[in-house]
Amino acid sequence: MSIRRADPLGSDYRPALLSVRLIFLLSGSIFATWAARIPTVKDAFGLDEAGLAIVFAGLNTGAIAGLQLGKFVTLRFGSRATLRFAAPVFAVCLPGLLVVPNLIGLTIAAVVFALSNSVVDVAMNAHGVAVEKVSGRALLSGIHAYFSLGLIVGSLLGAAAEGADIALAPHFSAMALLAIAVAVWCTSRLLPSTADRLDSVDATEGGGGWRWPKQLIVLGLLAFCVALAEGAANDWAAVYLRDETHASSTLAAVGFAIFAGSMTIGRLAGDRLVARFGPVRPFLVGTLTAGLGLGAALLFGSTIPALIGLALLGLGISYTLPLTFAASGRVPAIAPARAIANVSILGYLGFFTGPVLIGFVAHRLGLAIGLAVPVAVLLLAALGSRALRAQPQVPVITRTASC
Template sequence: MTVLSPPRPRVARVATWIFFGLNGFAVGMWVVHIPSIERATAISHSTLGALLLVLGGAAFVGMQVAGPLADRLGHRRLVPAAGVLLGLALVGPGLAGSWWALGLSLLLVGFGNGALDVAMNSHAVVVERAYPRPIMAAFHAMWSIGGAIAAVVGAATLGAGVPAAVSLGCCGAFCVLASLVAGRFLIEAEPTPASADTDAAEPASTGAAPTRLVWLLGAVAFALMLAEGVANDWAALHLEDVLGTTTSTAAFGYGAFAVAMTVGRFATDRVAALVGPVAIVRYGSALAAVGLTAAALAPWVPLALVGWALFGLGLSGGVPQLFSAAGNLDTRASGALMAKVVGLGYVGLLAGPALIGGLTRWMPLNVAFAVPVVLCVFAVAFAPALTRADRSAG
């Protein structure tokens, strides 16, 4: 348990919203500029794919470094520092003129993004402990809002012919400034006297059982985020290749998924307060499995759109519950524990699109969707791990 002054958690909650929104905005601005940066550096699609793997690997390293640092240095130092690093790193891709310069830039972007991801999620758990109800899912919804704003801003700047160096430079400067301002309103976890007295007597999460529990939470996060990654890269292509729609109509596939996921994340906290995190993961994952199955088997576009929307709605609340559970296993090592779960989830997010792409060499795209459906069923089966996490934290 933690003791925090009443006004501070509300202010810290707003500051945490800002960091989640900034992270989504920064990542979104990089994504919308990928085609123009690819042309500016004169690299091939295969080279770009390799560089994106470099970015993903650097992000994973940043997550594992930031987790223990958050426990050691505190969130008020690490979260804004990671935000500043990501903002500064965003300038690099816009200035890159060769593949190696772009690769070095993406190393920094990936590391900063991974560090901020873990640091802000770890701080979100600290803020959530000060509230009488769950609030984690709304933070993740703000990430989605930031990405949507980036899509609009990026489309406007690209349409106006603004160079990528200028757009990304302004975005980076904004991230730096906002990180420095919002960082002043973050909070640290403070153990109550009772918990401090029992720290020495109860080594909360140093045993083998809690360690296995962390990896189990990470495995469920891997499954759900792999499914999310499949939707990000293959929803539109499914409508175009399997159902024969136009490119413009196919875009509604991902749109239905993304909108439903964002709305679901804003609603999840209220529902979780009533039914608990286990029900969110169990029934949400079941709904996601039904939705993706319906989309894969749908003979008509409207039914497929409904399926993708149900898929997004089902996935919307699960991952925030897993992150919150990991961060609460041991308040003294919240960042390090969360880094493991977030890192495994991120690996799934990266692996999903590539796995489906490989399977399409031997089977139709909609048949390959059986893999994320099975992983959603896996999440249904192991949702009770959240109950064990609550008992361990207690």
């Protein structure tokens, strides 16, 4: 199966493909640079757990607001123009976290940091969908793999900085300067903004963006389910291994690395699966593999099955979220950037609410029962896999737009 070719915007899409891959890698690296040194930031600002929770609330608020802003500017100016501005701004916001004097300033800086991150997120996903359409090939899962690689790179560099006792300011500033240079180079090689600018919106939408086609609603719910499972593993996998299976702290950390590594491998393989089988069957098999793998591990309740279950969870869900983004970008009668942003919002809600929900369930019934929540939602997501099937295109109103 190959994706239906759109009107080509150039004979060679490969420079744009390389560039959008690098932008995904940069986005992951910048965020991981911050995440890897959160304990040091906590100490530098003299924060307790409550103060850090306030900063995290600022991050979540900025992330949600940034998705709406990202949708607006990408629709208005196109993903290339948005990335040319937003990617360097996101990089600058990394050392900007350190120039504030107190908790209030750090929280505001965190809002801006997460907001710029989400604008980049919407624009780079919209551009990834545009490159995929121009190429006529399944590419988005492999593009997302570069974000996972970026998380690994940023985390390793953060660990190295910690080990070498490098202060936060020079570390964050060096990463920002490198990211700005690479971003400027990459964005000059992207597809023109006419690739995904708002030049084809169904007349019934009226430009307001409030109507969701039925297929898009289902895709949003699927994104919520698979993102909830990923968020659950991010926040609870190591805790489950240490507290429930009595693994050592080192082995618990290895368990999370196994999950992250399997996510990366699965995303690298995802495009080939889609090219061969189409999007529906890989999504169905992936969600079933992830749900049943984690469910079986919870039933055994010991360390080795848990490690295997985390590997199966990572492999299974690795390419499912990119598939929902790619499918949303092909929904008729709605601009790709608008569709991707809407689905991303529900995906973010899954990331944010899933770990909290699991925590409440675990508090009353135990963590093993709490982690049965992502098992259930993954099996429900498998039932909706047919929503990824391409729908017939409908006539659209065309507007001409300059880059």
